[in-house]
Amino acid sequence: MHHSSLPNELINEFQSISGLKVFKKTKEKERFSRDFYDYSPVLKKRLENCCADLVVQPNSVEDVISVAQLCYREDIPLTLRGAGTGNYGQCVPLRSGVVMVMSSLNNIRDFNSSTGFVTVEAGCLMGDLDKYLFSKERQLRLLPSTWRSASVAGFVAGGSGGIGSVRWGFLRDPGHLLSLEVVTVEEQPRKLCLEADAAEALNHAYGTNGIITALTLATAPSVAWQEVAIDCRDWPRAVELLLDCARAAVDLHLCSLLEKQIVDLLPAWSGPSTGRHRLLILVNPDGVSTLERMAIAAGASFKCLGSEKAKTGSGLRELTWNHTTLHMRAINSDWTYLQMLLPLCELESMSLLKNKWGDDLLWHIEVVRQQGVQRLAALPIVRWQGQAFLEELIADCKNAGAIMFNPHVITVEDGGLGVIDGNQVHAKHCFDPKGLLNPGKLKGWMK
Ligand SMILES: Cc1cc2nc3c(=O)[nH]c(=O)nc-3n(C[C@H](O)[C@H](O)[C@H](O)COP(=O)(O)OP(=O)(O)OC[C@H]3O[C@@H](n4cnc5c(N)ncnc54)[C@H](O)[C@@H]3O)c2cc1C
Structure with a gap:
């Protein structure tokens, strides 16, 4: 059921819930109806006009219960919001209704x-x-x-x-x-x-x-993670060194690799660009000397930037994961991205894609543990050239053996492995029988 606006009596009822903060101004409603979906030109077009009818902020679990009860009674869509930093419009109210901001429930x-x-x-x-x-x-x-x-x-x-x-x-x-x-x-x-x-x-x-x-x-x-940057001239060697570091007997918190064109454009928090590909690593103090030995043996240059905790401001970790995309987009908002798990023949699949797409696809690699095994995930930076281009690129990635986690879609399933999870749908039947929570985002429910 779609509500374009809520009657005043109903708004008054929300306002009478003690402890509940209510936002009614258009600017506020717009602000709380957005996240970082604009990293995707596809989602930007699709979501930019979505807006809540009312935004509420509970102060207690009792307030949450009162809001849920009222939304149920009146058939009002209810979309939850934490800090609104998601990338797929997860907290955007597709069918308007109430957005509930959870940030005051923070004990x-x-x-x-x-x-x-x-x-x-x-x-x-x-x-x-x-x-x-x-x-x-x-x-x-x-x-x-x-x-x-x-x-x-x-x-x-x-x-x-x-x-x-x-x-x-x-x-x-x-x-x-x-x-x-x-x-x-x-x-x-x-x-x-x-x-x-x-x-x-x-x-x-x-x-x-x-x-x-x-x-x-x-x-x-807790560990006093040490920030390490390792620069490599040659891409295949950089990838091998990355995997060797991740498989060594050292304790890592982060193990990323950026293609040199990206390093050139990032803030210099991991040291000035040297025109080489760069590994960014957080390692336990007892592993620093081992990484140094491995880097030198691979002909790479090694730099330990010291302990994370000793620093103020942004650290090496804010150059990785989707922050890499953030920095690239700050320079040129034509950049967007993809997310995938690379097949075990990582180098082969990467060079296949690179040969076709050249500098429209810049590699950003993160080592992840997938079912107990070290694997390479990629969040490549991609130059946006329209929907057809994106679809062709995604098809090429799949053909190269990658498992895609598409960041240009709005449902739980499409952003994951594409399959419906019966347990998620069953829980919705039990806990949200009218289907009011974040409508339009769970494909298994819409069928
Ligand atoms: C630059 C950048 C880098 C990022 N890096 C990463 C990353 O490394 N890894 C990663 O996983 N994500 C990443 N993200 C995405 C996002 O920041 C994180 O997933 C973040 O943890 C989302 O938290 P949030 O509070 O902002 O959630 P929101 O965006 O507010 O909400 C996310 C989803 O959770 C739901 N939700 C919120 N609160 C509740 C609740 N109380 N009960 C039920 N559902 C709720 C919302 O409805 C929405 O569907 C990145 C995003 C950006 C912009």
């Missing part, structure tokens, strides 16, 4: 010092949580490169991995998400505690099948 509820498990409310910023964990000698295992501004629930519902993926794989791997507190959208909304198995259905479901109010996550012992 850290519990820390278990024997397991390191932390229980935190949905809207807590990952940067704040990481700071808190540091005081307990722990750290988050996985972070998006937007870790300073993104919310914890937004990462679980809309993200997938990032810094830490070289060691810890992806958010959906068993062991990261231990439980969820969830509010349902029903006549009498329920507050449920879902243990790890049941929680999986809400992991990366774009908030289509339940409102996350709190989460319990596993953490890792």
